[in-house]
Amino acid sequence: MALFLLIAILLLLFIVLRFRYPRPARDYRHLRPADVCVVHAVSDVMFPDGGAVAVSGRTADITGYIDRYLGWHAPSLRFLVRLMFALIEHAPLLFVPTLKRFSDLPAEAQERYLAGWEHSRFYPRRMVFQSLRALMSMAYLASPDVERAIGVERPERCEAAAIVKRSAT
């Protein structure tokens, strides 16, 4: 009985420690603290500072965009997106393997871990990665700073012919 109690307490402690997340620096409508941690971490690995497009994922406010994005969708989709975040966050247990969560792994280990998802021979695992990258990319590319850095423009003659000018939208 005592042994059983001890195991139960240890398990509870493990769960509490493992699933506790700090309060984010700002409020989000749809993302919970755990989601924010994962999105920040993935965004840092996928869109780090510097490189060909200098804007980082943090500067592009990927997390803020994803929060708004979830608001445009039905609760069932929000649930699926959160499930995907939780999977990425906790699956190091299976694929590294380590007791650490994805967001707690050192940067290099995070990269190796995501590369494992990207190149997996298991189709559903690749699909999860593709969905994650698609979501992060949509958020990144929606940033006007990123658009400018990439060089996206509307031809002048189209701006002139537009029913509603872009500057007014």
Place this chain on the structure above:
Amino acid sequence: MTDTLYDGIIEYKDYTGNRRESCDAVVIGSGPTGAVAAWQLVDRGLDVILLEAGPVRRPQDFTLDGAKTLAEVCYEGGLRAMRGKPMVPTMQARVLGGGSHINSAICVRTPQFCFDDWRERYGVDWVDRATLDPHYDRVEAFLGVGPTPADVLGRKNELFRDACNALGIHSEPMPRNVRGCCGCAECFTGCPTRAKQSMDISYIPDAVRKGMRVFTSAQVVAIDHDGRQASGVRAIIVDPSGRPSGHELRVDAKKVILAAGCLATPVLLQKSNVPDPHKQIGKGLQAHPGCALMGIFPDPVDPWFGATQGYQSLEYLRDGFKMETLWAPPAILAVRLPGFGKRLKEYYGKLRYSAFWDSFFALKHSQGRVRARPGRSFNPDVTYRVDRRDIPTIKTGLIKLAELFWAAGAEELLPGIYGVPEVVTRDQGLRPFEQADLKPEHIVLAATHLFSSTRMGPDPKTSVVDPYAELHHLKNCHIVDTGIMPRSPAVNPMLTGMALADRLAGQIAERM
């Protein structure tokens, strides 16, 4: 700015309670097929009501954010996929004008060899080029269909043209339903200049001027029938995001004409318990799965300049694929780029130097099925299986695309295919594609052309509607959307869908 284009159209804000209307013919769905059918019926002097689940979308509602457009304008937030291996994303617009509001305005006539195939396999001997050409002519004239002018091609389209010329294969400027296109490449998020002649600015306002009544935000949830004939429909009023308002609209009609789209129509029929003794409704779904390659050139291409999809090659239609140029908001296209971190950013940095061209496939062996989900959801449950026997067609389509890119002077290709290197260089040529041991789930496909879920045919055991597009087992209920095509039209389906609707609506009016 006063915008009188939509005067007379009932919108969400106009509903104050339940309503009951009656008419000669009620058309469900305002996409290309529904709009043309409704216009044709009104033109023949019938009293017509057009019901559309989506809202009116005006230029001030447009956003260049591709993900937001998907979420706002498409069913299931634009995240619909056909289940299978691979999962194939697909989308349907929920807006006045249906698919024409977000599509690239490509209008191509189906070649005769396809109609021969429809006749040989499904006994459809009542449509061919000779019977449809007058309808193609009429629709094209109404919508100003013409080749994309040289001054709005932009480099992504010109490179495609030059590559086809260099290889000595057919190519032509894309025929499109536009008037005065400036080449901004924003067709998907909504044409900012109203150059694109989508249904919401062409057929529908004209039909309203002739007396048609249009109710937007009216989602039909049931076809009224007694098991032998249809007598009208019931709709719920939904807000622009699709949430029910609590109000209802009932329409009594002599004819019910379904044009809700290839996925929505079978669901509506199944939910309405329409007789289907041979279980044909939703069966045999066909698609044009497509795959795009990104080619990187030494000089800037600026793919965001020039008509969205301005050039095509019909060279390989008989081999089962069509090649064309492609553009969509970066947020949608770039999601298929490989890698992450600095590598991914490097590819984003090369977007200015890139062109996206795609092949889409008319696959002989692959097909799917549409089923209604249990409960109150009207979202379809769609399965689609890419058959291994079709892989050689897909492979050839990709190789021919790669060949085009090299002929155009591309330095690198990003195929986005599992098992093919992330970047294929000029030196590697076609080898990585030729040597790839492709399986269906290795290829990233998407399908925006769907058909054959409610096939027409002479035999009630193998089809859903007869030569007049009337259900074999329910009188006064017709289908005119792309679901009635017995098989692939080989090319982009909108124009053939409209020509068929034009013909069928005329016949329905004559028989009333």
